[in-house]
Amino acid sequence: MEDIVKTDGSVTAAKGFKAAGVAAGIKYTDRRDMAMIFSEAPATVAGMFTSNVVKAAPVKYDMEIVKSSPYVQAVIANSGIANAATSAQGMEVCRKTAEHAAKVLGIPENAVLIGSTGVIGEQIPMDKVTAGIDELAKQLSDTRQAAADAEAAIMTTDTVPKEIAVTFTIGGKTVTIGGMSKGSGMIHPNMCTMLAYICTDCNISKEMLDLAARTDIPDTFNMISVDGDTSTNDTYLILANGLAGNPRIESRGEDFDTFMKALHIVDEYLARNMAKDGEGATALFEVKVVGADNKDDAKKLARSVVSSSLCKAAVYGHDSNFGRFLCAMGYSGADFDPEKVSLDYESRAGSIRVFENGSKKAYSEEEAGRILSEDEVTVMIDMHSGNAAATAWGCDLSYDYVKINADYRS
Amino acid sequence: MEDIVKTDGSVTAAKGFKAAGVAAGIKYTDRRDMAMIFSEAPATVAGMFTSNVVKAAPVKYDMEIVKSSPYVQAVIANSGIANAATSAQGMEVCRKTAEHAAKVLGIPENAVLIGSTGVIGEQIPMDKVTAGIDELAKQLSDTRQAAADAEAAIMTTDTVPKEIAVTFTIGGKTVTIGGMSKGSGMIHPNMCTMLAYICTDCNISKEMLDLAARTDIPDTFNMISVDGDTSTNDTYLILANGLAGNPRIESRGEDFDTFMKALHIVDEYLARNMAKDGEGATALFEVKVVGADNKDDAKKLARSVVSSSLCKAAVYGHDSNFGRFLCAMGYSGADFDPEKVSLDYESRAGSIRVFENGSKKAYSEEEAGRILSEDEVTVMIDMHSGNAAATAWGCDLSYDYVKINADYRS
Numbered sequence: 106m107e108d109i110v111k112t113d114g115s116v117t118a119a120k121g122f123k124a125a126g127v128a129a130g131i132k133y134t135d136r137r138d139m140a141m142i143f144s145e146a147p148a149t150v151a152g153m154f155t156s157n158v159v160k161a162a163p164v165k166y167d168m169e170i171v172k173s174s175p176y177v178q179a180v181i182a183n184s185g186i187a188n189a190a191t192s193a194q195g196m197e198v199c200r201k202t203a204e205h206a207a208k209v210l211g212i213p214e215n216a217v218l219i220g221s222t223g224v225i226g227e228q229i230p231m232d233k234v235t236a237g238i239d240e241l242a243k244q245l246s247d248t249r250q251a252a253a254d255a256e257a258a259i260m261t262t263d264t265v266p267k268e269i270a271v272t273f274t275i276g277g278k279t280v281t282i283g284g285m286s287k288g289s290g291m292i293h294p295n296m297c298t299m300l301a302y303i304c305t306d307c308n309i310s311k312e313m314l315d316l317a318a319r320t321d322i323p324d325t326f327n328m329i330s331v332d333g334d335t336s337t338n339d340t341y342l343i344l345a346n347g348l349a350g351n352p353r354i355e356s357r358g359e360d361f362d363t364f365m366k367a368l369h370i371v372d373e374y375l376a377r378n379m380a381k382d383g384e385g386a387t388a389l390f391e392v393k394v395v396g397a398d399n400k401d402d403a404k405k406l407a408r409s410v411v412s413s414s415l416c417k418a419a420v421y422g423h424d425s426n427f428g429r430f431l432c433a434m435g436y437s438g439a440d441f442d443p444e445k446v447s448l449d450y451e452s453r454a455g456s457i458r459v460f461e462n463g464s465k466k467a468y469s470e471e472e473a474g475r476i477l478s479e480d481e482v483t484v485m486i487d488m489h490s491g492n493a494a495a496t497a498w499g500c501d502l503s504y505d506y507v508k509i510n511a512d513y514r515s
Numbered sequence: 516m517e518d519i520v521k522t523d524g525s526v527t528a529a530k531g532f533k534a535a536g537v538a539a540g541i542k543y544t545d546r547r548d549m550a551m552i553f554s555e556a557p558a559t560v561a562g563m564f565t566s567n568v569v570k571a572a573p574v575k576y577d578m579e580i581v582k583s584s585p586y587v588q589a590v591i592a593n594s595g596i597a598n599a600a601t602s603a604q605g606m607e608v609c610r611k612t613a614e615h616a617a618k619v620l621g622i623p624e625n626a627v628l629i630g631s632t633g634v635i636g637e638q639i640p641m642d643k644v645t646a647g648i649d650e651l652a653k654q655l656s657d658t659r660q661a662a663a664d665a666e667a668a669i670m671t672t673d674t675v676p677k678e679i680a681v682t683f684t685i686g687g688k689t690v691t692i693g694g695m696s697k698g699s700g701m702i703h704p705n706m707c708t709m710l711a712y713i714c715t716d717c718n719i720s721k722e723m724l725d726l727a728a729r730t731d732i733p734d735t736f737n738m739i740s741v742d743g744d745t746s747t748n749d750t751y752l753i754l755a756n757g758l759a760g761n762p763r764i765e766s767r768g769e770d771f772d773t774f775m776k777a778l779h780i781v782d783e784y785l786a787r788n789m790a791k792d793g794e795g796a797t798a799l800f801e802v803k804v805v806g807a808d809n810k811d812d813a814k815k816l817a818r819s820v821v822s823s824s825l826c827k828a829a830v831y832g833h834d835s836n837f838g839r840f841l842c843a844m845g846y847s848g849a850d851f852d853p854e855k856v857s858l859d860y861e862s863r864a865g866s867i868r869v870f871e872n873g874s875k876k877a878y879s880e881e882e883a884g885r886i887l888s889e890d891e892v893t894v895m896i897d898m899h900s901g902n903a904a905a906t907a908w909g910c911d912l913s914y915d916y917v918k919i920n921a922d923y924r925s
Contacts, residue, residue: 159845159853190841192854192873225838226875335846337838414824414916422921428635428747431600435569436745443569444602463602465636502921504914510825511832511912 109367111374114270115252118283119306120348121145124251125244126258129237131185131229137258138185139234141241142302143210147176148346150218151315153322155339162188162195163219164338166203174215175311177344180302181206181238182220184259184287189225189337198229205235209242220300220340222261222287252285259300262289262509267378271367275351275360280307282364284371288329288379301326301341301375307364308347309354317361317368318343325372328404328497329380330412343368380498381481385505389481390420392497396488402439403488403495409437410484410497417502420482425450425473427459430484445489452479519777521784524680525662528693529716530758531555534661535654536668539647541595541639547668548595549644551651552712553620557586558756560628561725563732565749572598572605573629574748576613584625585721587754590712591616591648592630594669594697599635599747608639615645619652630710630750632671632697662695669710672699672919677788681777685761685770690717692774694781698739698789711736711751711785717774718757719764727771727778728753735782738814738907739790740822753778790908791891795915799891800830802907806898812849813898813905819847820894820907827912830892835860835883837869840894855899862889 117124122144129139152171154164170177181202188195203217210217221229244251256266270283286301309317318341326341347353354360381389392411397403410416413433419426427448435443444463449456454476459468476482527534532554539549562581564574580587591612598605613627620627631639654661666676680693696711719727728751736751757763764770791799802821807813820826823843829836837858845853854873859866864886868876886892 157842157845158847158850159841187838190838190853190870190873190875194874224836225842226870335842337842337845418917418921421917424921426634428597428600431569432567432635432745432747435567435747437568440568443600460600460636463600464604465600502917504917506824507828507831507912507914507917510828511834 109271109273109370111370112270112272114249114283115256115268115285116142116283116302116304117247117249117252118270119281119304121306121346122304123245123247124255125241125246126254126256127237127240127244129183130233131183137254138183139237139241140182140255140258141245142180142255142304143245144178144304144344144346146346146348147178147216148344149309149311149314150177151311151318151343153318153341155336157335157337159190159337161221161338162191162199163221164340166196166199167218167340167342170215170218176216177218178212178216179206179210180218180220180342182259182300183229183234184222184261186221186223186227186229187225187338188221188229191226191228194228198231201231202234206238209238218342222259222300222338225337256285259287261287262384263287263382265382267375267382269371269374271370273363273367275307275363278349278351280349280351281305282307282367282371284375286375286379289382289384299326299336299339299379303343303371305343305345306347306349307345307354308349308351309345309364313354313356313361314343314345317365321365321369321372325369325376328408328495329376330408330497330499377498380500383500384509385503386500387480387503388420388501390417390499390501391481391483392486393483394486394488395494396490397493398491400493400495403493405437405439406434406486407495407497409433411499414502417499420477421501421503423474423477425459425470425477431460434486441488441490447487447489449485450476451483451485452476452481454479519681519683519780521780522680522682524659524693525666525678525695526552526693526712526714527657527659527662528680529691529714531716531756532714533655533657534665535651535656536664536666537647537650537654539593540643541593547664548593549647549651550592550665550668551655552590552665552714553655554588554714554754554756556756556758557588557626558754559719559721559724560584560587561721561728561753563728563751565746567745567747569600569747571631571748572601572609573631574750576606576609577628577750577752580625580628586626587628588622588626589616589620590628590630590752592669592710593639593644594632594671596631596633596637596639597635597748598631598639601636601638604638608641608644611641612644616648619648628752632669632710632748635747666695669697671697672794673697673792675792677785677792679781679784681780683773683777685717685773688759688761690759690761691715692717692777692781694785696785696789699792699794709736709746709749709789713753713781715753715755716757716759717755717764718759718761719755719774723764723766723771724753724755727775731775731779731782735779735786738818738905739786740818740907740909787908790910793910794919795913796910797890797913798830798911800827800909800911801891801893802896803893804896804898805904806900807903808901810903810905813903815847815849816844816896817905817907819843821909824912827909830887831911831913833884833887835869835880835887841870844896851898851900857897857899859895860886861893861895862886862891864889
């Protein structure tokens with residue numbers, strides 16, 4: 106019951122899920138840019154979406170579907186154009202996409218979800234989407250490769266795919282959760298230019314699936330930041346088709362706890378790896394806060410440090426400029442006594458304390474630089490005040506971030 | 516009464532103010548790093564300081580002096596070490612600095628203010644400060660050059676000095692306000708790694724001087740952002756020694772209004788030029804919001820756009836990626852209807868509308884690129900909803916910002 110096994114799988118790992126990814130010509134290049142996920146059985150669904158006031162058309166569309174549809178069976182996503190700031194025409198593209206996909210897949214129109222990421226303000230060419238859906242439907246498969254194609258098709262400036270699957274047991278039945286995501290830029294709590302699709306064969310009610318997502322996302326996807334920009338398109342969807350055959354989870358209890366543990370592994374893995382693959386990143390920048398007065402303060406502190414351009418630039422430069430971490434804590438909105446705080450750097454190369462009792466420690470700059478030179482770096486902050494903790498993930502700020510974003514569209 | 520004349524002056528422009536700047540060896544280089552401002556007559560003082568919880572020792576020290584001293588006569592500032600996160604020893608450095616300056620200048624110890632900017636976490640070598648004060652006192656002068664030396668001595672990564680003076684008439688007397696500031700990095704509302712010193716010979720009560728500062732700063736210094744990092748050391752001080760001989764301003768009225776107008780010119784000029792000279796900046800990035808429902812929303816919108824890394828990178832790339840402006844508006848915290856918003860770019864090269872009625876306008880990308888290529892670029896946002904307006908100033912995000920901050924200390 107306790108064993109959760111992590112595998113290299115993705116959205117096709119759970120029973121009954123198929124996927125495909127094709128090049129539909131929406132991107133300027135000939136890279137894959139349209140993905141489809143299909144569940145053979147009707148799936149309950151939960152979703153979380155961007156908090157941005159300017160919501161892309163597919164976000165508004167999906168919010169309505171997640172709210173009103175009893176089940177769904179397909180997700181159609183593209184990575185060329187965000188379909189944001191596109192007014193009524195953008196909504197019409199979503200409706201037509203769902204209509205065509207429903208016809209081709211033989212499912213109800215309200216069982217189709219839509220996702221988009223890419224340039225804001227441009228309209229999606231409907232003819233390319235229609236042809237793309239036809240091709241995707243033909244290629245649908247439950248293989249690992251099909252899932253990899255789908256992941257490739259939602260990536261933008263991502264340099265590596267983010268995919269994971271876990272298996273575990275509920276009521277004697279093997280249950281699988283598989284997921285994929287794309288991130289890279291416009292990544293900031295809450296949510297990101299992030300598309301995350303989680304597919305599970307767990308038998309779970311819509312209410313409990315929703316509770317699971319709402320409970321886990323605040324500690325995972327909402328704790329990452331690449332650049333402080335909360336996107337118009339952030340979408341997290343989890344589909345559960347019940348094919349594992351476990352006793353239906355309809356309330357809190359042991360089975361729900363097991364599901365939550367497994368889901369947390371999937372969500373944290375995808376979130377952490379989106380942070381590590383942030384635009385231009387050379388390192389994962391992890392900030393752990395412990396000993397805070399309350400969870401809210403711990404989160405504010407961790408997120409403030411991980412989002413600071415100056416802290417990120419210091420990590421890029423492998424420079425132990427620890428005052429910047431203190432400074433970012435100071436404007437986080439959390440109240441605290443700076444004299445009580447201790448700061449440590451940690452990585453595979455070791456750990457070192459640089460600040461305590463209100464003053465700099467006499468530490469070796471060379472050793473600190475060596476610890477900060479790894480590709481995963483943790484700043485450990487102990488507030489020495491209470492028992493609350495939080496972790497945030499981000500990345501360093503490099504020349505390449507600027508290069509990528511000064512000239513993204515061309 | 517209405518005429519306010521702008522000149523090239525600085526902190527020595529007003530009657531009775533002297534200044535000096537020397538190389539005291541606090542910086543690693545042989546650049547000037549200690550400045551002194553001295554008023555021959557006791558001056559009333561008002562100040563505003565960083566909102567960061569981690570306040571540098573000189574900030575805590577000055578807050579107490581501004582609150583409790585009836586008048587002041589000197590400011591001693593250094594630009595090598597921030598004296599932040601330095602605990603009790605840091606406060607002791609402030610006390611000793613004031614004690615020595617008071618002795619050398621023959622003024623009370625509580626008439627001395629302290630300012631610091633530079634690396635956080637290091638202790639200031641007291642022997643160098645003492646020798647520096649001795650040299651500064653010798654060089655004190657009311658010349659334009661002396662003011663320029665003082666400005667040079669508070670600059671860090673600034674590439675150009677920020678100095679201004681204005682003269683105007685109150686009650687038949689010529690009144691002058693002169694000011695200087697340094698900015699460059701860790702610049703974000705509220706306040707910045709900013710030291711701003713304003714010297715006026717206006718005869719004005721402490722209460723009205725304080726009111727003037729508190730009224731003007733929210734629309735000037737608190738509307739600039741370079742990198743989203745609110746510093747530990749932000750300090751704005753205004754000294755008024757009364758030597759202009761005008762009827763004392765002790766309440767609201769025409770004289771106070773005239774003083775406010777002149778002060779606003781000084782504050783806005785210094786703030787705007789700090790933004791333009793932000794670390795690595797190639798352009799001033801101005802965001803004007805009009806037609807908002809209320810002032811608070813207008814400020815949130817302008818500040819969110821001017822602070823966005825993606826918007827800043829787009830300006831650096833001269834890339835009309837207008838969706839990023841909409842996106843940053845969307846997560847500003849202000850509520851609005853995106854369908855009503857219009858966006859224009861403006862610069863010396865012309866102006867162009869790129870978005871209205873919820874959709875992209877059919878505009879020339881080439882012309883937009885030309886407008887965005889100037890060294891002062893304005894994004895004009897009309898909410899078409901109410902009558903409130905606000906302006907924020909920032910700069911673009913360049914490779915050099917990263918370069919400067921990845922390796923600031925060495």
